[in-house]
Amino acid sequence: xxxxxxxxxxxxxxxxxxxxxxxxxxxxxxxxxxxxxxxxxxxxxxxxxxxxxxxxxxxxxxxxxxxxxxxxxxxxxxxxxxxxxxxxxxxxxxxxxxxxxxxxxxxxxxxxxxxxxxxxxxxxxxxxxxxxxxxxxxxxxxxxxxxxxxxxxxxxxxxxxxxxxxxxxxxxxxxxxxxxxxxxxxxxxxxxxxxxxxxxxxxxxxxxxxxxxxxxxxxxxxxxxxxxxxxxxxxxxxxxxxxxxxxxxxxxxxxxxxxxxxxxxxxxxxxxxxxxxxxxxxxxxxxxxxxxxxxxxx
Amino acid sequence: xxxxxxxxxxxxxxxxxxxxxxxxxxxxxxxxxxxxxxxxxxxxxxxxxxxxxxxxxxxxxxxxxxxxxxxxxxxxxxxxxxxxxxxxxxxxxxxxxxxxxxxxxxxxxxxxxxxxxxxxxxxxxxxxxxxxxxxxxxxxxxxxxxxxxxxxxxxxxxxxxxxxxxxxxxxxxxxxxxxxxxxxxxxxxxxxxxxxxxxxxxxxxxxxxxxxxxxxxxxxxxxxxxxxxxxxxxxxxxxxxxxxxxxxxxxxxxxxxxxxxxxxxxxxxxxxxxxxxxxxxxxxxxxxxxxxxxxxxxxxxxxxxxxxxxxxxxxxxxxxxxxxxxxxxxxxxxxxxxxxxxxxxxxxxxxxxxxxxxxxxxxxxxxxxxxxxxxxxxxxxxxxxxxxxxxxxxxxxxxxxxxxxxxxxxxxxxxxxxxxxxxxxxxxx
Numbered sequence: 001x002x003x004x005x006x007x008x009x010x011x012x013x014x015x016x017x018x019x020x021x022x023x024x025x026x027x028x029x030x031x032x033x034x035x036x037x038x039x040x041x042x043x044x045x046x047x048x049x050x051x052x053x054x055x056x057x058x059x060x061x062x063x064x065x066x067x068x069x070x071x072x073x074x075x076x077x078x079x080x081x082x083x084x085x086x087x088x089x090x091x092x093x094x095x096x097x098x099x100x101x102x103x104x105x106x107x108x109x110x111x112x113x114x115x116x117x118x119x120x121x122x123x124x125x126x127x128x129x130x131x132x133x134x135x136x137x138x139x140x141x142x143x144x145x146x147x148x149x150x151x152x153x154x155x156x157x158x159x160x161x162x163x164x165x166x167x168x169x170x171x172x173x174x175x176x177x178x179x180x181x182x183x184x185x186x187x188x189x190x191x192x193x194x195x196x197x198x199x200x201x202x203x204x205x206x207x208x209x210x211x212x213x214x215x216x217x218x219x220x221x222x223x224x225x226x227x228x229x230x231x232x233x234x235x236x237x238x239x240x241x242x243x244x245x246x247x248x249x250x251x252x253x254x255x256x257x258x259x260x261x262x263x264x265x266x267x268x269x270x271x272x273x274x275x276x277x278x279x280x281x282x283x284x285x286x287x288x289x290x291x292x293x294x295x296x297x298x
Numbered sequence: 299x300x301x302x303x304x305x306x307x308x309x310x311x312x313x314x315x316x317x318x319x320x321x322x323x324x325x326x327x328x329x330x331x332x333x334x335x336x337x338x339x340x341x342x343x344x345x346x347x348x349x350x351x352x353x354x355x356x357x358x359x360x361x362x363x364x365x366x367x368x369x370x371x372x373x374x375x376x377x378x379x380x381x382x383x384x385x386x387x388x389x390x391x392x393x394x395x396x397x398x399x400x401x402x403x404x405x406x407x408x409x410x411x412x413x414x415x416x417x418x419x420x421x422x423x424x425x426x427x428x429x430x431x432x433x434x435x436x437x438x439x440x441x442x443x444x445x446x447x448x449x450x451x452x453x454x455x456x457x458x459x460x461x462x463x464x465x466x467x468x469x470x471x472x473x474x475x476x477x478x479x480x481x482x483x484x485x486x487x488x489x490x491x492x493x494x495x496x497x498x499x500x501x502x503x504x505x506x507x508x509x510x511x512x513x514x515x516x517x518x519x520x521x522x523x524x525x526x527x528x529x530x531x532x533x534x535x536x537x538x539x540x541x542x543x544x545x546x547x548x549x550x551x552x553x554x555x556x557x558x559x560x561x562x563x564x565x566x567x568x569x570x571x572x573x574x575x576x577x578x579x580x581x582x583x584x585x586x587x588x589x590x591x592x593x594x595x596x597x598x599x600x601x602x603x604x605x606x607x608x609x610x611x612x613x614x615x616x617x618x619x620x621x622x623x624x625x626x627x628x629x630x631x632x633x634x635x636x637x638x639x640x641x642x643x644x645x646x647x648x649x650x651x652x653x654x655x656x657x658x659x660x661x662x663x664x665x666x667x668x669x670x671x672x673x674x675x676x677x678x679x680x681x682x683x684x685x686x687x688x689x690x691x692x693x694x695x696x697x698x699x700x701x702x703x704x705x706x707x708x709x710x711x712x713x714x715x716x717x718x719x720x721x722x723x724x725x726x727x
Contacts, residue, residue, distance in 0.1 A: 051416040051686045051726060053396040075697075135558065160555040246504055248556060250700060266690035267413065267726075 044274040050267030059270075066274035076275065078251050079259040082166060083235060083279075086255060087286075089170045090177075090234040095226055097174055098181030103211075105182065106189045116186065120179040127176070131243035134172045135159065138244075159245050162252040169240050169253055177233065181226045188222035189215065224294040231286050235279065256282075334446045337424040344372040345630035350401035350623075351377060352391070354384045356648045357405060357453070357614070364647060368634050375627055395419030400619035402628035406449060408440035408612050413686040415443040416727055421618045421625060423447040427633055436611035437653045440681035444526055444727045449617035450636050451653035453644075456679040457508065457599065457609045458671055460580060461573035462566065464593045465491060474597035478513075478542055481600045485551040488572035495565070496551040498574040499543060502700025503556060507682075507692045508610045509575050510699050514539040515608035515680045516601045522683045527725060529691070532717035539602075540702055540709040547703040554704055563587035566594070575599060577612070578651060578672055596668055598675045611679035613653065651676075686726035694719045 044066055048059045070076045105115055122130060137143030138158040145155030158168045192215050200210045216223075238257040241247055247254035247262075256279045263272035345368075353361050358381035365377040380401070382390055388410060394400045395417055406414060414420050423441070428450055430438055437451035461474065466484070469491040475484040485496030500506040511521075519535035522528060546552040563580070565571035567587040585591060601607030616635060618628040634640055641652035642661050651672060658664060658673045682688055698716050701707040707715075 049686070049726065050392065051413060053392060054398075054418050139558070140555075157555055246556060248503055248700065250704060250706065251697065262693065266693070267686065268690070 040273045041277065043270050044277050046270045048270045050269060052269075062270070066271050067278065069271065070275055070278060075251065075254075076256075076259060079254045079256050082252065082254060083237060083256045083282075085166055086170060086173075086237045087231060087234045089167065090173055090237075091227060091230050093170065093174045094178050094181060094230050095223070098178040098226070099185055099223075101178065101182045102185035102189055103215075105186055116183060119182050122176045123179040125176075127239045128243055130176055131172070131240050135244045138168055160249055162249050165245055165249060165253050169237075169244060172244075173234070173237070173240055177230060181230065184222060184226055185219070188219045192218045220294060224290060227290050227294060228287050231290060232283055235283050235286065334422055334444075336422045336446065339425040340427065340626050340629050345375040345627040346372070347374070347624045347627050348376045348378060349403060349627045349631050351379045351631070352382055352387075352401045352404040353379060354382055354387045354405055354614075357644075357650055358382060360644075360648045364644060365631075367640075367643075368631060371634070372630070375631075377631060391419075392417075395619070395621075398621045400621045402622040402624045403616060403618055403631055405452065405614045406617045408437075408451075408615055408681060408684070409688060411440060411448060411615060411617070412443050412684040412688055412726070414617070415446075415448040415684070416686040419619055419621075420448040421620050421622065423449060424629055427629055428636055432638075432654050432656065433636075434611065434653060434655060434676045434679065436676070436679040436681045437613060440611070440613075440684055441615050441617075442526075443684045449615040450632050452614050452616045452635060453641075453650035454611055454613035454653045454676060454679075455577045455579075455651060456611045456672055456675045457512065457575050457577050458596045458675050459573060459575055459599050460566070460584065460594060460596055461488075461497075462569060462589070462593055463595050465493060465569055465572050474595065475600050477600050477604045478602050482542075482545070482551075485546060485573070486549070489551055491572075492569065493572035494570040495553050496572055497546060498557070498562060498565070498571045499546050499552045500557075501544075501547055501552070501554045501703030502696045502698070504693075504696060506699055507695045508612075510540070510543050511682070511695070512575075512599055512607065512609045512680070513543050513602075516599070517542075518602075522685075522725070526683055526685065527727070529717060529720040529725070531695075531720055532714050536716075537710045537713045540699065540713060543699070544702045544705075544709060548705060560587075563589075578669075581668065596671045598671060598678075606674065606678045609675050609679040611676060611681050613651070683725070687723050690723050691720045694723070 045061060045063060046059045047062050047065075048056065052059050101119060105112055105119075108115065139145075140155075140157045140160075144158070148155040156164060159165050196214055196218075197210055200214050205213065236257050237255040238261065241253040241255060241258055242261075245253045247258050256275065260272050260275045260279065263275060351361065351365075352358070358379065361381070362377070362379040365379065369375060369377060387405075387407070391400075391404060391406065391410070391414065395414060400419065406420075411420070430447075433451050434454060436456075437454045438447070441447045441449045441451060459474065461484075465488055466472075466474075469484075469487040471484055471487065475481040481497070487496070489496035500509045502510070514536045517535045517539040519533050519539060520530055523530050547554050562571060562574060562576075563583045564587055566574065566584050567589050581596065584594060598605055599607040599609050616632045618625050618632065622628050635644070636654055638652070638654050638657040641654050641657040642663065644650060645652055645657070645663060646661075651669070652658060652663070655673075655677075658670070663669055663673070682692065685691075695716055698707065698712040702709050702712045
């Protein structure tokens, strides 16, 4: 009977082989992922600026000063509110639209592939190209406003208005993003067992009741996944505003990511790193919250 | 489970606290830029050795062949030019300085001088290399960081007033406006004559300071004190200039929206935008958009009381790096590139406007009436403070200007906010 301390030579060889095989990835991960993450976190506690490039260790350790300064920064507060608006307007809208389209597509038997590709197309299109086209659609005297003019409405300059610019960007983002969720929800809908739905129908449940009481609960894991990934996406809102409004008018479309980008551009590396970690924290908290709210209670 | 979580978090936390210890152990030293002596004069005689040069844009592409004349004069020298795209130039130069692996000479955008000099990357200009008085004063100003010059201006650009002469004549203007009062009347008349915008003045937003600040400079405002250490944005002159600038927006003479690329030129061609302020590149753009050269003119920007008004000067400086392997050869090459004859030759080749004043007095440049307008404007053009934090301060000025242009803040309040924000950002020197 072999002692438990003796290592099986085959297993040992396997372990060595595993380490050797994992080594390239581990090194790449440590150097290019873990390293920069730790370095940027360390940076957020210092006053490092880009003029320190030659002497990156000759900077002052400032503790939580960057974070405190951010909370007192009027622009940062403004962009935080904007980002929150992107989130609370964007996520529910995207999910509702995606779910509605998915339910409709689930009933279509012919041409489903065609529609699926059609709705998914905006997702794979370059976001910059999409933004440029939508910028023209929102422009005065063209696009949406010419349509509105047919029914006698004099459309506003959507992107030049401090109150309309952000919702306009959200509408575009919803159009661009719902395709992904539609595909995912559609897959989810097809896993809802037909016999349960039929049983509900026999029990006298109407279409809406079947949807509420059977389909939605069955979809909960898929909905959770959808909420998490769209939520993370909207928290990092950037390109649309960058191309279409440059963060304006009057900072009304500037997001936290945009703010961080600006600060990096100004060379305030420590401050920018701190801002990006606050955003990271927000992503973690939001995800935790969504898991709590949408967790299956069984 | 619990154990492995602790272990997973343990390593990064340990690394982090180690990093914190390392960082707290070292403090910031006094910055080197500012108050530094100019480098010692370089020896006479021909340049020797390999001179590595980085340059951007059309200048970078043409420079290698153009330098053959220099190599002829200096048989032992070999100029090696690497053309780099503008988009990548800032990061490339910045990482080169970080790594200490720099070329000998590079073209540096005027607004980057403060940053690279403060990072300790640039070598102060040697005594007696060139005569400061030969250059346009605003252009020379762009090389001075904290009172020390870190390079030599190579080419320049400045902003002038573009207007549709045909529309102006219809509105009763045979001459361009020369003072603020006239500019206002001019824009009002052009608007009355049917243009949507009598003049387009960028309402703040990215880069808007390049149009707005010349009004402040014309009115006697200074952004920093004499030594360049403190911001002096909050002044009655600045507030007055901003009030005048934003009056065009308030009176509907200028739009307040963000223009799409091509919208300005298109509007100018259609007669919707009767005038605007921009740089030399716009002559080609407006003609491409269909404006006949007979139907528009460029003139110096009007000053508060009359001509000449101040404008913004930008362009490119030539700098030699602290880590250059052949600084002497590099400086000699810079010296050669900024001689009037060389500058004229380079203008003929790629069309960059010379930074040396005397290069404008003879040859093709002297005969071109349109270009002479730029030459006149350059004499009173000002460069923004060459400090590492300038872009951030400029963004503050842009944001506050936008608020004033859109009527949500009054000029005095905006100017005092510019001052307090700029003061908290600091000069970075």
